[in-house]
Amino acid sequence: MNINAFNNLSYGVYIITTWDEERPTGCTANCAMQITAEPATIAISIHHDNYTNKCIEKSGRFAISILGVKSNPSIIGTFGFQSGKKVNKFDSVKYDVFSNMPIVTDGCAYLVCDVINKMETDTHTVFLGKVMDADVLSEDDSMTYSYYHNVIKGKSPQNAPTYIATERIKENKTDKYVCSICNYEYNGDIPFEDLPDDYICPICKQPKSVFKKQ
């Protein structure tokens, strides 16, 4: 299996919000997609350990704030690298209440959903939500996941469904150095670039310079 294929899937960057009793809370997510048009239905994937999961389960509702390229990237960090179990994330992020759900003011659009079904995986709950309300907040382009990684240079934590693929792709990148003489593939613990200049291929004894990055 070539895990680099995962890198070609497209996502956006969203803040999934809900209520913890009277308190608004939520988390950053890249996994959200529309799965039917009529009735409009959305699927999100939320890690079992995320506090947001328990709050959606309890409230039966969630909203998706779709971030735009001009949204403040610190919102992604506030919602994506700490837990609402310990902090009030909305203390530092402005929100409005639409259809009784907290919506990030700095987003470019929002959707409000009632949970109509769910499916458990080993690590994440896939919630299906029927869209009850939606609106556009600005004309800015929405932020893609690749924009977040490539332009903002952001990272994803372990609870993001795409985390493992990303980490393994990284490992792959440092591993793929192939000897152009004998096709020996360097699989050492340290990055190939950090090997001493007098490193020689253990199979054909050619110098480091004949290795090609693939």
Ligand SMILES: Cc1cc2nc3c(=O)[nH]c(=O)nc-3n(C[C@H](O)[C@H](O)[C@H](O)COP(=O)(O)O)c2cc1C
């Ligand atoms: C860019 C980005 C994308 C993420 N995508 C998801 C996701 O789709 N599903 C998920 O469960 N967690 C995702 N996460 C991780 C959660 O946002 C993170 O674990 C958060 O701290 C959970 O907060 P909570 O405990 O308040 O729910 C993502 C984080 C980042 C930064």
